[in-house]
Amino acid sequence: MGFQDTPEEWQVTATATPFTxxxxxxxxxxxxxxxGTVARRDYQVHPGSVAVLALDEDGSVLVLRQYRHPVRHKLWEIPAGLLDVPGExxxxxxQRELYEEAHVxxxxxxxxxxxxxxxxxxxxAVRVFLARGxxxxxxxxFEVAEEEADMELARVPLQDLVRGVLAGDLHNSCLVVGVLSLTAVLGGxxxxxxxxxxxxxxxRPFEA
Incomplete structure (x- = not known):
């Protein structure tokens, strides 16, 4: 089997959706x-997301800065979006998110x-892609609205982002996972x- 996560589903005796x-x-x-005891677990049901670490020929990553109300911060992030259509x-x-958010x-x-x-x-669940070329x-x-209307775009050297992550200056999970994963890949x-x-x-099974 190797060292890997495995699917498993424990018995659910009751379920409810108190908020949609x-x-x-x-x-x-x-x-x-x-x-044998029964524990109540509350959790958010989410359609899933995709994120794009777009790396240019100079070794810089396309990032954007967006206000995130739940954490009361403007965060530097990589382009990302919801899987709005089941099975998408x-x-x-x-590819759509990279176009809409960065016109790339x-x-x-x-x-x-x-x-x-x-x-x-x-x-x-989030799938993070590496995009090159x-x-x-x-x-x-694409016409943006709400928080996206205030977005800033930049291209930042990969190692500058790594330093920002390790210094505790950058917090977006997709950016953190993306830049550290890419650094490991490029070093391997x-x-x-x-x-x-x-x-x-x-x-998130999908159609080809």
């Missing part, structure tokens, strides 16, 4: 523990890593060793 929002909901499950191909969603396209796509962002309280999209820009077998962009994703 625009994109996510809250669920309460009564779960049977190994000792995550690569197509990632990429020639080479790889799966950098897959993560559960907060498995103790949310079922959100960047170029500007010609034509009209290289980006071409990464999984193909259409690699299976059991956490």
């Amino acid at each position: 929002g625009k994109k996510t909901s809250m669920r309460t499950d009564d779960v049977v523990m190994p000792d 191909n995550p690569l197509h969603a990632a 396209k990429a020639e080479d796509w790889r799966v950098l890593t897959d993560v559960y962002t907060t498995p103790g309280g949310c079922d959100e 960047l170029s500007e999209v010609v034509g009209e820009r 077998e290289g980006a071409d060793s990464l999984r193909p962009a259409e690699a299976p994703w059991p956490a």
Whole structure:
């Protein structure tokens, strides 16, 4: 089997959805523990997300700065977005997000890593892609609104982002996971060793 996470599902004796929002909901499950007791678990039900670490030919990463109300911070992040359509191909969603948020396209796509962002309280799964061979999209820009209307874009050297993460100055989970994963890959077998962009994703099965 190797050293890997494995699927498992404990018995649920009761479930309820006390809140349903625009994109996510809250669920309460009564779960049977190994000792036979029943524990109540509250968690957020999430459609899943994609994120894009876009690396240019100079070794800089495309990042954006956006206000995040729950944490009362403007965070530097990599482009990301929800999987709004059930069964949506995550690569197509990632390409859309890179276009909408940065007006950029990429020639080479790889799966950098897959993560559960907060498995103790949310079922959100995120696929982080590495995108290379960047170029500007010609034509009209996507019309942004709400928090996205205030976004700032920048290209920052990868090692500057790594230093910011380790110094405690950068906190967005997709950025943190992305830049540290890419640094490990570049110091090891290289980006071409990464999984193909259409690699299976059991956490969020999708159509080709």
